[in-house]
Amino acid sequence: MRFFERLADRIERTDSVVSVGLDPDPDRIPEFLADADLPRWAFNRRIIDATHEHAACYKPNAAFYEDADGWRALRETVAYAAGKDVPVLLDAKRADIGNTTRQYAEVLDWVDAITVNPYMGRDSLQPFLDREGKGVFVLCRTSNPGGSDLQDLELDSGEPLYQRVAALADVWNADGDVGLVVGATTTEELATVRELVPEIPFLVPGVGAQGGDAEAAVEHGLAAYPHSDADVSVGLVNSSRGIIFAGEESSRPDDEATYFGAAGDAAKRLKKRLNRHR
Numbered sequence: 001m002r003f004f005e006r007l008a009d010r011i012e013r014t015d016s017v018v019s020v021g022l023d024p025d026p027d028r029i030p031e032f033l034a035d036a037d038l039p040r041w042a043f044n045r046r047i048i049d050a051t052h053e054h055a056a057c058y059k060p061n062a063a064f065y066e067d068a069d070g071w072r073a074l075r076e077t078v079a080y081a082a083g084k085d086v087p088v089l090l091d092a093k094r095a096d097i098g099n100t101t102r103q104y105a106e107v108l109d110w111v112d113a114i115t116v117n118p119y120m121g122r123d124s125l126q127p128f129l130d131r132e133g134k135g136v137f138v139l140c141r142t143s144n145p146g147g148s149d150l151q152d153l154e155l156d157s158g159e160p161l162y163q164r165v166a167a168l169a170d171v172w173n174a175d176g177d178v179g180l181v182v183g184a185t186t187t188e189e190l191a192t193v194r195e196l197v198p199e200i201p202f203l204v205p206g207v208g209a210q211g212g213d214a215e216a217a218v219e220h221g222l223a224a225y226p227h228s229d230a231d232v233s234v235g236l237v238n239s240s241r242g243i244i245f246a247g248e249e250s251s252r253p254d255d256e257a258t259y260f261g262a263a264g265d266a267a268k269r270l271k272k273r274l275n276r277h278r
C-alpha cells in the first residue's frame, strides 16, 4: 500500500492528524532511564506506548540518532512503531549527487517516508521518488526564522523560491507519493502553497514549542488525497518537544507513569485541538 493511502487509513482509524516527533534529546531524557541499555530507545518505547492511539505517524528526526547507539535506538523505535501499525516518517532532510543520494535512499528499506531537501534539484531526489509507495516530503517553506533568507527570494518570474519548489513538487508527484513541508509559523505561505497545489498533503511542523498556528496548520495542511478510498483529508501536523517532554511539567516528573502519562495527554490534547478545525 502506498504511504499516503496507509496514512489516510491511519488518520481515519485514530481520528488524528498528529505526527508525534521523536526527538529524544539525550540531555532531556529523564534520570530514571539513565541506566537503560539504550536510553533513547527506552524513552521512545514508553512515548510510543503512551501516545500511539493518538498518533497518525511518528517522525523521528535523524539528528537525534546520528551515532552508533543512536542508530540502534532508531532501528528499535521504527520496528516498535511498525508493531503498533503506525507509519514512520524519518526526518532526515536528505539529498545529494546521484551516487550519494542512492545510498541515502536505502533508508527507505525500513522507514515509510522521509523528508528531503530540494536544493540540489531533481536528480538528487530521484532515488527517493523511485521507491514506489514511499512518502517523500520536500522542504518548501520551513518554520525557522531564517526560512525566509533563501526560500522567500524572488525569482525573475516574480514568484518566491518556495512557490517554485511547490510547483516542482507537483511535477515530481507523478505517482502520488510526494508531500510538502510547510511550517505552521508562516500562515500566509501555508495558505498560498495550498492554493498552488490543492492535492499534495503537507507535513506542518512548528506547532507546540515553536508557537505556530494550529488552526492554519489544519486548514491548509490537509488535502483531499485522490488516490485513497479513506473518507478523510490527508496531512500531518507535527509536535515534538511539546508532546515528548510534556512530562517535565507534570506533577511528578520523577515518576515514570506520571511522566509518560503527560506525553499521552499532550498528544490527545493536540489531536482534539486539531480536530476542532478539521
Ligand SMILES: O=C(O)c1cc(=O)[nH]c(=O)n1[C@@H]1O[C@H](COP(=O)(O)O)[C@@H](O)[C@H]1O
Pocket (backbone or CB within 6 Å): 021, 023, 061, 091, 115, 141, 142, 143, 144, 181, 182, 183, 203, 205, 206, 207, 208, 209, 210, 238, 239, 240, 241, 242
Ligand atoms: O522537516 C521538519 O520536520 C521540520 C521542518 C521545519 O520547517 N521546521 C521544523 O521544526 N521541522 C522539524 O520538526 C520538529 C519540530 O520540533 P518541535 O519544535 O519540538 O515541535 C523538529 O524535528 C524539526 O527539525
